[in-house]
Amino acid sequence: MNAPVTFDTKSLNGGLAERLVVIGNGMAGCRAVEEILARDPARYSVTIFGAEPRVNYNRIMLSPVLAGEKAFEDIVINGDDWYADNGITLVSGDPVVSIDRASQVVIAQSGRTEAYDRLLIATGSDPFIIPVPGKDLAGVVTFRDLDDVDRMLAAAEKGGSAVVIGGGLLGLEAAHGLSLRGMSVSVIHLMPTLMERQLDEAAGFLLKSELERRGQTIVTSADTAEIVGKDGHVSAVRLKDGREFAADIVVMAVGIRPATALAKAAGIDVERGIMVDDHMVTSDPAIMAVGECIQHRGACYGLVAPLWDMCRALADHATGSPSGYEGSVTSTKLKVSGIDLFSAGDFSGGDGAEDIVMRDASRGVYKRVIVRDDRLVGAVLYGDTADGSWYFDLLKKGEDVSGIREALIFGQAFAAGGALADPNAAVAALSDDAEICGCNGVSKGKVVGCVLGGAHSLDAVRSACKASASCGSCTGLVESLLSLTLGGEVESGPKTLCKCTKFTHSDVRRLLIEKQIKAIPQAMQELHWTTPDGCASCRPALNYYLLCAWPGEYVDDQQSRFVNERMHANIQKDGTYSVVPRMWGGLTNPKELRAIADVVEKFNAPMVKVTGGQRLDIFGIKKEDLPAVWADLNAAGMVSGHAYGKSLRTVKTCVGSEWCRFGTQDSTGLGVKLERMTWGSWMPHKFKIAxxxxxxxxxxxxxxxxxxxxVDSGYELHVGGNGGIKVRVTDLLSKVATEEEAMEVCAAFIQHYREDAWYLERTAPWIERVGLEAVKSALFDDPDAVARLAARFRHSQQFMQDDPWAARAAGDESELHQHLAEVRPLILETAS
Known part of the structure; x- marks a missing residue:
């Protein structure tokens, strides 16, 4: 290796900026340019060559794109404006194929040439393809760039089976994404333990068990013998032990190798990677290299965090103030399918090492720290990674932990003397150079600097320094730093669902779908509830969100409902109940009135009252009589009016054109149709129609x-009104010409409200929060949106209206169900 050389080509070029050419438009190459610009923005004239026809994007966020959680636009790091604003020439979709070191020129695939004073190689890594028969078949893909994601998405659209070869992080992320896209997924891994480089055997076992519980097939100690094809396309994967797995697509995710071919062909020193010194300079003093393609002091790095350290050292050298890179201690904080994992350092144990282990089976938590010579040398955390940054800081600094040995496994709060009352204590104790955001290489000191500089909210911090802007696993740390730095001045975001979780209502709704969570205990485990069984606020909300997300799959948890909903009756202050049978559009008939009168007499109800929603409310019913009351009412064809539920309450009507001399349309008939269409639909809050x-x-x-x-021309549709304590007049949503259109828009609006609003949020505050234009946009910007939303509403209704609507009190309900079977055809007939 040559000693680093500092160039002063400005004097050679008559004072012009030096020509810096970068081979590689990925995360390492562009980050190095960012660091150089931050130090000396006028020093270089920069040209960047990229093999992909795209701007710079966050490659580690390809997994959320595959899973449908993000779009490409969401993972762009530097858009077109960044290149333009900094005078950077981007040559995309035209990779460099050779380097002429003598002439200091690079040649691209198109034949384009570019001279350089300084050259930066940031070619990254190449995926490793196992040399088995069938590896070149159509349908065998890797997982390295957006084109690979597009190929997987195309396969997922057709459905079928996917086989992922490789149980490392990339393989598991690919399996998770394809599973979310509806494919049946098998993961084949050569080693006995998943992610064996990051996890020990115990943590690997927990991970395997959890993934299998979610429906994936995980096969470890599995050696691939052949990829089987049919008509030139992959059809199966066969193992050496004879087992065979059907495959419509095979994802190779068995590892990566530094991309060194270009440097090697140019005569630059290469071993496993491109060899560089502490200033990231290669054997040619005019050529630097950074990222996954390099080898430094015998080590090659495949994680993101070391790249940032390299880029800082490279930029220091390239701008005349060399600092030097000394290598990185790596940590991995991961979210595999929503499972929290952390590992750092050496967890192999062995002679002279002491293992400290904690298992909490009920929470699915496993922690192991490895101590040697009173120094922390490794850590593995599964299920609870809150102390990962603290362990990593101890490991990097090599601090003596003998004084906190007994409390070490329980985390920083215990080690600091049990200061559990202050949730920010652990973050406050971190040093300024402690890493907060591994995805973007942001330290605690940098986050604090951004906050002091005016970034007083999470979004502002994300914009200022990118902390928490990628995978989001460090969001809690950033929020703690905001709180510590600003005290009571933090700009608050949406409130959390309840005290049991740090997630907002919107977060919970999104994650239930993204993670395919279909049970309340599963939600609490995977979303890290801080209480064992939740509370009276979160359990009804989770129950509703699951009902809404998975109609027909999720089984309504009656014990997570308010007592009024469980009993199908309103509890009154004397301990008795009032019962409200439904009257379609306010209409009734002698049979229904007779049934109500009979119930009142039979059960000595002391009062019957006409409600504001044009129904009869029967008061004074004892709890033990509720099943029998509903049996008698059901026998007359009357169903629950849900006057006590977070659901459709009433559809109030006037007599309309049939009787009223001012009536323009059949309002009563439309009211009946709307009520028959929407009754029994659970909502975020009570819902009234008129x-x-x-x-x-x-x-x-x-x-x-x-x-x-x-009106004479049709129907005006209004939304978001409230006649309660805080009166709110509706907003005009749209005008339609026919009853059918009115019903379709109504169904679409209700479904959008159900899918978007928070639990216990009426339409009035919901619309005030999101804005009427956002609601209109969701319904009308896409001409097919109303039809899609209405179809989802009808799909969910077939499960909700099929649910027994009578009282759920304890006792024999066989007689009740017999009555239900008799009247069900009458109740469920369409209004047409």
């Missing part, structure tokens, strides 16, 4: 959640 037959608005449609005002 249909007024003319603009005189006798049904008070303009203070309802969904109101229809009939």
């Amino acid at each position: 249909v007024s037959g003319c603009p005189r608005n006798c049904a008070e449609a303009t203070i309802k959640d969904f109101g229809v005002v009939c």
Whole structure:
């Protein structure tokens, strides 16, 4: 290796900026340019060659793109404006194929040449393809760039089976994404332990068990013999022991190798990687290299965090103030399918090493730290990674831990003397150079600097220094730093669902779908609930969100409902209940009135009252009589009015054109149709509809959640009204010409509200929070949106309206179910 040389080519070029050519438009190459620009923005004229026809994006976020959690636009690091603003020439989709070191020129695939004063090689790594028969078949892909993701998405659209060869991080992320896309996935891993470079045997076993519980097939100690094809396309993977797994696509994720071919062909010193010194300079003093393609002091790095250290050292050297890179102690903080994992250092144990282990089976938590000579040398955390940064800081600094040996496994708060009352204590104790965001190489000191510089919210910090802007696993640390730095001045974001979780309502709704969570205990485990069984706030919310997300799959948890919903009755202050049977659109008939009168007499109900929603409320019913009351009402064809549920309550109507001299449309008939369409639908909160037959608005449609005002030309549809403590007049959503259109928009609006609002949020505060234009956009920007939302509503209704609607009190309900079977055809008939 040559000693580093500092160039002063400005004097050679008549004072012009030096020509810096970068081979590689990935994370390492562009980060190095960012660091150089931060130190001396005028020093270089920069040209970047990229093999992909795209701007610089975050490659480690390809997994969320595959899983459908993000779009490409969400993972772009530097868009077109960054290149333009900094005077950078980007040559995309035209990779460099050779380097003429004598002439200091690079030649691209297109034949384009570019002279350089300084050359930076940042070619990254190449995926390793195991040399087995069938490896070149169509349908065998790797997982390294956006084109690979597109190929996997195309396969997933057709459905079928996928086999992922390799149980490392990339392989498991590919398997997770394909599974979310609906494919049946098998993971084949050569070693006995998944992610054996990051996890020990115990943590690997927990990970394997959890992935299998989610429906993936995990096969370890499995050696691939052949990829079987049919008509030139992959059809199966066969193992050496004879087992065979069907495959419509095979993802090779068995490892990476430094991409050194270009440097080697140019005569630059190469071993496993391109050899560099502490200043990231190669054997040619005019050529630097950085990232996964390099070898430094015998080590090659495949993780993101070391790249940032390399780029800082490279930029220091390239701008005349060399510092030097001394290598990196690597840590891995991961989220595999929503499972928290952390590993750092050497966890192999052995002579002279002491293992300290904690297992908490009920929480699915496993922790192991390895101590040698009173120094922490390794750590593996599964299920609870909150102390990962602290362990990593201890490991990097080689601090003596003998004084906290007994408390070490329990985390920083215990080691600091049990200061559990302050959740920020662990973060406050971190040093300024402690790593907060591994994805973007951001230290605690940098985050604090951004906050002091005016970034007073999580989004502002993300914009200022990119901490928490990628995978999001460090969000809690960043929020703690915001709180510590600003005290009470932190700009608050959305409130968390309840005290049991740090997630907001929106986060929980999104994660239930992304992670395919279909049970309340699973939600609490995977989303790190801080209480064993939740509370009265979160359990009903989780139950509703799961019902909404997985109609027909999730089984309604009655014990997670409020008592009124469980009993199908409103509890009154004397301990008795009131019962409200449904009257479609406010209409009734002698049979229904007779049934109500009979119930009142039979059970000595002391009062019957007409409600504001045009129904009869029967008061004073004893709890033990509720099943029998509902049996009698069901026998008359009457179902629950849900006057006590977070659901459709009433559809209030006026008499409309049939009787009223001012009526313009059949408001009563439309009200009945709307109620039959929407009854039994669980909502974030109570939901009321009204249909007024003319603009005189006798049904008070303009203070309802969904109101229809009939006019000569058709129907005005109003939303977001509230006639309660805080009166809110509706907003005009749209105008339609026919009843069918009114019903379709109503169904679409309700479904959007159900899918977007937070639990216990009425339509009025929901619309005030998100804005009427956002609601209109969701319904009308796409001409097919209303039809899709309405279809989802109808799909969920077939499960909700099929649910027994009578009281859920303890006792024999066989007689009740017999009555239900008799009246069900009448109740479920369409209004047409």
